[in-house]
């Protein structure tokens with residue numbers, strides 16, 4: 001920290017480092033707890049009193065807020081917030097004062113006067129004077145932005161915050177799955193190709209040309225398979241078929257792929273919509289919802305029949321995925337259970353609701369599971 005007013009709260013260096021470690025792992029629970037201090041370089045950090053007065057600020061925080069460290073000391077954070085957002089900021093700050101760790105978002109104008117929504121993570125910091133509390137505060141520019149609008153930005157309410165958290169968890173999970181796919185699929189396949197090529201080379205050197213030729217034939221086959229794997233991985237990043245074929249054909253192809261991948265299941269596709277009827281910004285979400293619901297039916301339902309339908313319905317688009325499987329009684333939509341089970345259901349719900357759609361699931365042992373998503377046009 002660059003500035004500390006004489007006579008202000010005395011913070012020990014070890015306490016500061018420990019608070020930075022705790023703050024970082026609480027703010028980013030999914031990242032491994034290594035390199036904490038170096039990671040803190042470039043992070044916008046400040047020490048605030050519980051009422052939001054700056055005790056000190058590092059250079060990144062000063063740069064972010066548009067004031068020098070010296071100018072920030074003694075200033076109150078709510079003086080940097082637009083009038084409409086001060087009361088909410090004060091509420092969040094008082095919530096921080098009562099807890100060890102608190103994360104929230106706040107709209108801050110800084111010197112430029114341009115309101116920006118920032119994420120704030122506050123961690124209580126021990127001081128030498130037992131009676132005074134200070135809070136180590138990390139300012140972050142948000143990862144997820146709302147669509148541009150003429151209205152001033154508003155604070156997230158609790159459910160929006162939960163939604164954002166699940167979305168980020170979903171993104172994180174997707175990255176982990178892709179990393180595993182690249183490592184276990186592509187990495188293993190390329191290692192095998194390398195070994196086979198080296199083996200063939202050795203045989204050529206020994207004069208075993210026919211053996212080497214057979215081995216190289218097999219290698220070419222593996223390389224072809226690997227090219228297929230790469231296509232599939234790329235397709236999972238942004239369904240390639242979507243751009244190439246349009247949504248209805250991409251959904252049809254998804255159904256065929258799923259049917260071919262299982263031995264006992266039939267997948268029926270029914271669609272009365274043409275690609276140009278589907279707004280561009282909804283296509284990828286519709287595809288992902290269909291993909292997740294179909295995968296769930298394959299993984300969990302023990303179904304023999306699945307139907308996917310995309311139809312025009314009373315001025316909107318209705319996507320339905322129905323299976324004749326075993327169903328499930330408690331579906332963990334919008335609950336903390338999503339931490340312990342999967343993120344698929346919650347991810348589908350948020351994808352649909354994020355663009356103003358309605359999402360529902362009906363499930364029972366007698367009727368199987370029906371996932372419905374509707375978007376009004």
Ligand SMILES: Nc1ncnc2c1ncn2[C@@H]1O[C@H](COP(=O)(O)OP(=O)(O)OP(=O)(O)O)[C@@H](O)[C@H]1O
Pocket residue numbers: 296297299300301323325326327328331332341342343344345346369
């Ligand atoms: N079609 C279905 N039939 C039966 N059970 C289902 C079906 N869809 C979901 N479930 C149940 O709901 C749970 C939560 O589903 P969800 O998609 O959120 O997670 P997951 O599929 O287990 O994991 P993830 O989707 O994150 O890979 C599943 O574990 C399963 O028990």
Ligand SMILES: [Mg+2]
Pocket residue numbers: 292295296342343344345
């Ligand atoms: Mg799932």
